[in-house]
Amino acid sequence: NADAIPLADVLPAWIEALPIRSDHMEDLPxxxxxxxxxxxxxxxxxxxxPILTPVLKQAMESADTLFSDESRQYLAxx
Numbered sequence: 001n002a003d004a005i006p007l008a009d010v011l012p013a014w015i016e017a018l019p020i021r022s023d024h025m026e027d028l029p030x031x032x033x034x035x036x037x038x039x040x041x042x043x044x045x046x047x048x049x050p051i052l053t054p055v056l057k058q059a060m061e062s063a064d065t066l067f068s069d070e071s072r073q074y075l076a077x078x
Contacts, residue, residue: 039074
């Protein structure tokens, strides 16, 4: 539930840690959450789009990154 998380406090550190480089078991929940925020047009994520866009592109190009089918399709459509 995104409303239960102080997104303004969490997003800067969270996005700075992307893309995930080692523990790819974290990929699925992380990228699903990002897609959720983007799909639901959460205003808290908008300031980070210039940083997030190339990071997501890099993650999509990595053979090591794990995505749910839904997140992969959504990010590919952007």
